[in-house]
Amino acid sequence: MSRKAGTRAGTVGGRRQNGSVTAEPRPWLAPSATGPVSATVRLPGSKSMTARALILAALADGPSVIEAPLRARDTVLMADGLRALGVEVDTTDGDRWIVTPGPLRGPARVDVGLAGTIMRFLPPAAALAEGVVEFDGDPHARNRPLRPIIEALRSLGATIEASPTGGLPLTVHGSGPIPGGETVIDASESSQFVSGLLLSAPRFAKGLTLRHEGPPVPSAPHLRMTTHMLRAAGAVVDDSVPDVWAVEPGVLRGRTWTIEPDLSGAAPFFAAAMVTGGTVTLAGWPADSWQPVAQLSEILTALGAEVTRSEQGLTVRGAGALRGITADLSEVSELTPVVSALAALAEGPSELRGVAHIRGHETDRITALATELGKAGAEVTEFPDGLRIVPGALHGTTFETYADHRMAHAAAVVGLTVPGVNLADVSCTSKTLPEFPELWAGLVARS
Ligand SMILES: O=C(O)C1=C[C@@H](OP(=O)(O)O)[C@@H](O)[C@H](O)C1
């Protein structure tokens, strides 16, 4: 599995649906392992880092290069959205994207697909443009929370028409950079509200002082990724006061971004080592990462894995049976589906809490996991903010994926040791790793 092959095979094609491009449903039988899986995997770049690099490059004072980007539906649609706004994004070389900023302008139409990063990171950039910019996406994208960031943008000077629910479809009426200044937001439904505002804030006339008020903001490591990358682009950011972020108005510098392999995308591959008692190494892992590797290691270790870092990369070794865990996953909520799959295969019960907001992810992940793992034979109780999972004698089933890539990853993990797990549609993996079915089959073939 070369990183090159991984980045090259990205496809985003398919039938048009509600103005968006989605793939044809693709039923898929999850392959079962015949023994321990032992492999070194090379995965494409982080979705979150690629999205941030694209925005920061588009708002910079000169060209930028994005090395080892993720080429998947979320990042391809982000690049398309920036192009629609007047930014040149050359993706001809899949390993080295070149972004050349230009004056941001409408009229433009942006298809957000089902990407939280696009629907929350691009409207603030559109508020810097001259002209009308329209946003819409997949049917479920209209249900994902957006109101708090739209209201914050309005209070900072933007003119935005939104649907009656406060979300998509929406239209930004731009007349050049908005004033910016101070505002308050409740970002408990998504850290991306904060990240989206901060990324464009250096270009607001007065910068931004943003204060969060409400239940805790989830996904703290993603907020740190945002402030790290802003500073790396030359922005002056103060996050010394909890729940307050101040960004000075100023110039963002064009630069070379090197994107780390996607840690969340690696989670199912690590899970494969754990479920089969094998070893999986993620190659190309940097010594100093901007992704939440400490949190991932802690959770996988609690479940019974051994996690080590070496020159070869980040290695997860299945060290025998899986243990049930009690964990607060709020910092790494996007891992909930794969961790739930591991919990369903563990020796004892697990309780995963602190993730109420994942009901607003690609699907309501709490209900979806309860339903599908329940169908496979686990005893699952839903809480408003999580799940209790009691493993049972699991059996094959048709596993719905709800257009959610991470539901597909969870099903694939269960299928390693449970024959007959049929995914109703694996095409949703194109969101962040279009080559997932082939990479997974190659991995399992090595068991
Ligand atoms: O900023 C980002 O790149 C992300 C932040 C998180 O969003 P939430 O805070 O909505 O969970 C995470 O779950 C998502 O996959 C990516």
Ligand SMILES: C=C(OP(=O)(O)O)C(=O)O
């Ligand atoms: C929550 C996720 O994505 P998004 O960026 O669309 O919110 C995810 O990838 O798990």
